Amino acid sequence: MSGVDAINEVIAREAPALWSALSPLGRTCFYPPDIPFQAAQARGKRFNATIGQITDGAGRILPLPAIAEALGRFGDDDLNRALLYSPIDGLPELRERWHAWHRLASQELPPSSLPVVTCGLTHGLALAADLFGGSGRTVVVPAPFWGNYRQIFGIRTGATVLPAPAYDEERRWRPTALADAIAELPAGEPVVAVLNVPSNPGGYSPTVAERRLLVESLIRVADTRPLVVVCDDAYSGLVFEPDIPAGSLFWELIGSHPNLVPIRIAGSTKEFVFFGGRVGFVTFPWASGTPLMDAIENKVRGLIRAGVGSPTALSQITLLQAMRRDDAAEQVRKVVELMAARYRVLRAALDQHADPSLFRVLPFNSGVFAVLELAPGLHANEARLELLESRDVGLVSIGDRYLRVAFCSIDEHAIPELVERTVAGLREIAARTTLTSSAP
Amino acid sequence: MSGVDAINEVIAREAPALWSALSPLGRTCFYPPDIPFQAAQARGKRFNATIGQITDGAGRILPLPAIAEALGRFGDDDLNRALLYSPIDGLPELRERWHAWHRLASQELPPSSLPVVTCGLTHGLALAADLFGGSGRTVVVPAPFWGNYRQIFGIRTGATVLPAPAYDEERRWRPTALADAIAELPAGEPVVAVLNVPSNPGGYSPTVAERRLLVESLIRVADTRPLVVVCDDAYSGLVFEPDIPAGSLFWELIGSHPNLVPIRIAGSTKEFVFFGGRVGFVTFPWASGTPLMDAIENKVRGLIRAGVGSPTALSQITLLQAMRRDDAAEQVRKVVELMAARYRVLRAALDQHADPSLFRVLPFNSGVFAVLELAPGLHANEARLELLESRDVGLVSIGDRYLRVAFCSIDEHAIPELVERTVAGLREIAARTTLTSSAP
Numbered sequence: 001m002s003g004v005d006a007i008n009e010v011i012a013r014e015a016p017a018l019w020s021a022l023s024p025l026g027r028t029c030f031y032p033p034d035i036p037f038q039a040a041q042a043r044g045k046r047f048n049a050t051i052g053q054i055t056d057g058a059g060r061i062l063p064l065p066a067i068a069e070a071l072g073r074f075g076d077d078d079l080n081r082a083l084l085y086s087p088i089d090g091l092p093e094l095r096e097r098w099h100a101w102h103r104l105a106s107q108e109l110p111p112s113s114l115p116v117v118t119c120g121l122t123h124g125l126a127l128a129a130d131l132f133g134g135s136g137r138t139v140v141v142p143a144p145f146w147g148n149y150r151q152i153f154g155i156r157t158g159a160t161v162l163p164a165p166a167y168d169e170e171r172r173w174r175p176t177a178l179a180d181a182i183a184e185l186p187a188g189e190p191v192v193a194v195l196n197v198p199s200n201p202g203g204y205s206p207t208v209a210e211r212r213l214l215v216e217s218l219i220r221v222a223d224t225r226p227l228v229v230v231c232d233d234a235y236s237g238l239v240f241e242p243d244i245p246a247g248s249l250f251w252e253l254i255g256s257h258p259n260l261v262p263i264r265i266a267g268s269t270k271e272f273v274f275f276g277g278r279v280g281f282v283t284f285p286w287a288s289g290t291p292l293m294d295a296i297e298n299k300v301r302g303l304i305r306a307g308v309g310s311p312t313a314l315s316q317i318t319l320l321q322a323m324r325r326d327d328a329a330e331q332v333r334k335v336v337e338l339m340a341a342r343y344r345v346l347r348a349a350l351d352q353h354a355d356p357s358l359f360r361v362l363p364f365n366s367g368v369f370a371v372l373e374l375a376p377g378l379h380a381n382e383a384r385l386e387l388l389e390s391r392d393v394g395l396v397s398i399g400d401r402y403l404r405v406a407f408c409s410i411d412e413h414a415i416p417e418l419v420e421r422t423v424a425g426l427r428e429i430a431a432r433t434t435l436t437s438s439a440p
Numbered sequence: 441m442s443g444v445d446a447i448n449e450v451i452a453r454e455a456p457a458l459w460s461a462l463s464p465l466g467r468t469c470f471y472p473p474d475i476p477f478q479a480a481q482a483r484g485k486r487f488n489a490t491i492g493q494i495t496d497g498a499g500r501i502l503p504l505p506a507i508a509e510a511l512g513r514f515g516d517d518d519l520n521r522a523l524l525y526s527p528i529d530g531l532p533e534l535r536e537r538w539h540a541w542h543r544l545a546s547q548e549l550p551p552s553s554l555p556v557v558t559c560g561l562t563h564g565l566a567l568a569a570d571l572f573g574g575s576g577r578t579v580v581v582p583a584p585f586w587g588n589y590r591q592i593f594g595i596r597t598g599a600t601v602l603p604a605p606a607y608d609e610e611r612r613w614r615p616t617a618l619a620d621a622i623a624e625l626p627a628g629e630p631v632v633a634v635l636n637v638p639s640n641p642g643g644y645s646p647t648v649a650e651r652r653l654l655v656e657s658l659i660r661v662a663d664t665r666p667l668v669v670v671c672d673d674a675y676s677g678l679v680f681e682p683d684i685p686a687g688s689l690f691w692e693l694i695g696s697h698p699n700l701v702p703i704r705i706a707g708s709t710k711e712f713v714f715f716g717g718r719v720g721f722v723t724f725p726w727a728s729g730t731p732l733m734d735a736i737e738n739k740v741r742g743l744i745r746a747g748v749g750s751p752t753a754l755s756q757i758t759l760l761q762a763m764r765r766d767d768a769a770e771q772v773r774k775v776v777e778l779m780a781a782r783y784r785v786l787r788a789a790l791d792q793h794a795d796p797s798l799f800r801v802l803p804f805n806s807g808v809f810a811v812l813e814l815a816p817g818l819h820a821n822e823a824r825l826e827l828l829e830s831r832d833v834g835l836v837s838i839g840d841r842y843l844r845v846a847f848c849s850i851d852e853h854a855i856p857e858l859v860e861r862t863v864a865g866l867r868e869i870a871a872r873t874t875l876t877s878s879a880p
Contacts, residue, residue: 029595034587035836038824042834047858049846050834052640052808054713054775057851062778064713064771066762072513085715119559119718122749130596147474151746155469156570200492273494273504275525276753278559306591309562312752313716322506331504335494338502368492384478394482394490396475406489411497418487 004030007295014292017226017259021190023134023157031301036088036310053084071314078317086313088301090117090281094316097323098281102248102266110254111287112264116300117311120278121234121267125152127282128263130303132192132228133157139192140181142166144371144398146200159192166202171362171373173202175210179217182227190226193218195249198235198367201396201404205244205366215252222259229253233266235367237332240340244365254285261285268319270368270408271332277315339368342407342415346370349419358426359403368408374401377433378426386429391421444470447735454732457666457699461630463574463597471741476528476750493524511754518757526753528741530557530721534756537763538721542688542706550694551727552704556740557751560718561674561707565592567722568703570743572632572668573597579632580621582606584811584838586640599632606642611800611813613642615650619657622667630666633658635689638675638807641836641844645684645806655692662699669693673706675807677772680780684805694725701725708759710808710848711772717755779808782847782855786810789859798866799843808848814841817873818866826869831861 007030012019031037039050043059054062061083071079081091089095095114103109118124133139135158141149143163154161164181168174178193185191195214198205206214221227231250239246253262264283268274282300286293304310322328343364350361350370359372374380380397387393396404403422410418447470452459471477479490483499494502501523511519521531529535535554543549558564573579575598581589583603594601604621608614618633625631638645646654661667671690679686693702704723708714722740726733744750762768783804790801790810799812814820820837827833836844843862850858 025596029591032587032591034838038836039834042828045828045834046832047850047854047861048834049850049858050836051849052710052846053715053849054710054779054808055849057849057854059849061715062713062775064762064775066765066768066771067712067714067717067758070513070758070761071511073510081716083714083716119563119752120749122745123559123747126747147472148745148749151469151472151742155742156465156746270492270494272507273502274507274523275493275501276521276523276757277507278749278752278754302591302595305562305588306596307563307566308748309560309588309718312559312718312755314718314755314758315752317716318507318510318754321510322504325506328506331506335502335504339494368494388482388485392486394479394485394488396478396490398474406492409491409493409495409497409499410487410489414487414497418489421487 003033004028007298010291010295015261015286018261021132021192021226021228021261023130023132023137025134026131026299029130029299029302029306031088031298031305036305051085074317078321082314082317084313086117086310086316088305088310089297090115090311091313091316091320094320094323097320101323109251110285112254113284113286113293113297114288115281115283116297116304117316118280118282118304119308119311121265121269121280122148122152123278123308124265124267124280124282125230125232126156126307127300127303128230128265129153129157129159131299133159135159137190137192138162138185139194140164140178141194142177142196142199144201144402146196147398149194153192166199167362171360173204173206173210173363175206175213176217179221182221188225190228192228192230194230194232196232196234197249198238200234200367201369201371201398201402202362203364203367203369203371204362205239205246207243208245211245211249211252215249215256218253218260219257222257225259227260229260229262231262231264233264235270236266237271238336238339238368239366240343241365250283272319272322273335274315274319277318278312279315279319339408342410342412345412345415346405346407346419349416353419353423355423355427358423358430368406370405370407371398372403372405374403374426375430378430383426383429387422387425391425393418393421393425395422443473444468447738450731450735455701455726458701461572461632461666461668461701463570463572463577465574466571466739469570469739469742469746471528471738471745476745491525514757518761522754522757524753526557526750526756528744528750529737530555530751531753531756531760534760534763537760541763549691550725552694553724553726553733553737554728555706555721555723556737556744557756558720558722558744559748559751561705561709561720562588562592563718563748564705564707564720564722565670565672566596566747567740567743568670568705569593569597569599571739573599575599577630577632578602578625579634580604580618581634582617582636582639584641584842586636587838589634593632606639607802611802613644613646613650613803615646615653616657619661622661628665630668632668632670634670634672636672636674637689638678640674640807641809641811641838641842642802643804643807643809643811644802645679645686647683648685651685651689651692655689655696658693658700659697662697665699667700669700669702671702671704673704675710676706677711678776678779678808679806680783681805690723712759712762713775714755714759717758718752719755719759779848782850782852785852785855786845786847786859789856793859793863795863795867798863798870808846810845810847811838812843812845814843814866815870818870823866823869827862827865831865833858833861833865835862
């Protein structure tokens, strides 16, 4: 039995729902016993001539002085680790620290794997797409959604991206949006659902009651088919209302149904304000060290090696230096507070300037965005371009009807003026449109 | 006409060979006009609320103090750029500097694109695989080869990897290896060839005469079919014999035939001893700013965004800080000299211990590796494990017959002992094997 057959057998036996949801690539990929594998076996040997890195012969990098100087505060050991290849699944210390960091608040959590490190959060989503996407597979995404989901799952793997309306006609968030959309699909067919909480672009996190309805609806889906839930936790922890739970739904979904496979995709991007570092993490709902997780990690390592070689060691060391500090949690908390202050100012400004003839604000309470749903007659991309040109305001248009406001990149004191300019601009467009459309 | 149709039309018209060689994914992918596209349009606006980065409202990062301190020598501007998202195709200053760095020696070179920055060299190969691989496509690779090619092109995209024997029976390097293998394929069918010079694992770079034969043979292939030549320049510049050309074959292949599309994949990994940084570059054989290169870059940006989000800004800034220095070239030259010294010691030790009853050394003159072809009766992986256990020596096995020695990771003074231990270990295995096989 070849290596890939052996790991496939473990997965099919131990996690039949996962197995039935694997894409053709997910079934064929594996981590080959070639150079990194053999190099790991040779670690600590007196003569280690396995891997093409330029070292002193004792496993330590021979750094270019120019690079070492740029990273002058790293210290010798960390500099060494930052310039050598990272293990394919990430630096063990970082994997342990991220694991502890995110499970800290809830000792009672069910088992989960050590996170595998990726080249940013999107890379984690792309790995999930490789494992579970592919032609013939449906990926359900609450709409409006981050457009890159279409590229990641649809264009790259050939899966069908099915939008599930996230809000009802009264602009209330729909906890059963995913389950309702999935109910339309052929019975028994495995399906992938993306759960993005807090949402991009919506900036919404469910209440306790809504979370319960959501989880129950997904468990009912799992009664009828294998269901992979990709928890995109990009904005995890950025929650600004005291009665809204801030924890990832991933933890609630683990072990909830044998047919339900939650996968957590997270990153240091927002939490550690480390956008340029590209450090993401993929966590599976089983304990590491089991034959099942060994088999799954084998596949993930194979995909990482074939796609990017290994995750960025330099960024991992930089993040580690931050996470090792006693005041790391306090520093992260301050970022959340800063975002909360901007959130409150934006809420107040939008309330003050509410004008349903121009737009409605979709409910928001978390994350770094708010979404305006434009009134009929206003077109989102045209409005965006006009606001750019005439008001010096940059927003993002999503589809024909939505404008997304990224309040994370606007200073608190500038937010009221941003809203005033946006509303004034929309009013001008609406007036002109009415004028034009009522002209003979 | 939708965005992707428009760019496909340009490519089909301006570069029919490239078009006919594109994979199904290569034909459907494009860079969507969503968030990064719209954020680029909003750059410099008084209120830029387009992108979900945590900034001061004037486009500058609000760094976590812990991260900023770890990167203490960066200076404000570079720190800012290191922590914000990189442009999808890389920081313009780095693209310009890499372009100039590699074209410096040859002002007379034909036009080439600005390089697109990737998350390491393997990511560049994976982008080429996405563009030109896929089910039904053959990718020809000189053998023995780096095993990851099979994962990158075969497992990930479904292409067929066809090994082309790189050495003849006298262990001479075969300049027509790729062309000979391609001649067996159905006429007219587009094909991808990987050209890895200096080679991994072989450590070989062709002579002037061999280069001419190689280029001529590829041009003859292009008379019969579209031919994409992926120039894997991972070890570019690491050439240790005065009569061996050190420049990439990419420059010679540009414009050599309308059916021949060379693509250069390079990285800062070896040249700048920056293994953990993951900064790679993809260069196309047409000038940037043309409709054709705009169309191609559009596709590449789409794939980068969907696969990893954006390349690592922190690593790009670190590399930039090195490249900006007046002594950068001198520092890189010293690394080449160090490798050359190890190369000479290894050559001498292998010459001294040559024993054709145990192994032959494949010709090598460059790169960071040498390959031993084991005599019949010795099995590469078994020999590897035995050398690990009984001699404290770590080598890499490739297929059944080859052992790869990475002299880049062994100190010059330890190399003779490495060779002695390896030869002694192989001799012991051979003696035991003969003993066993002659036992009743």
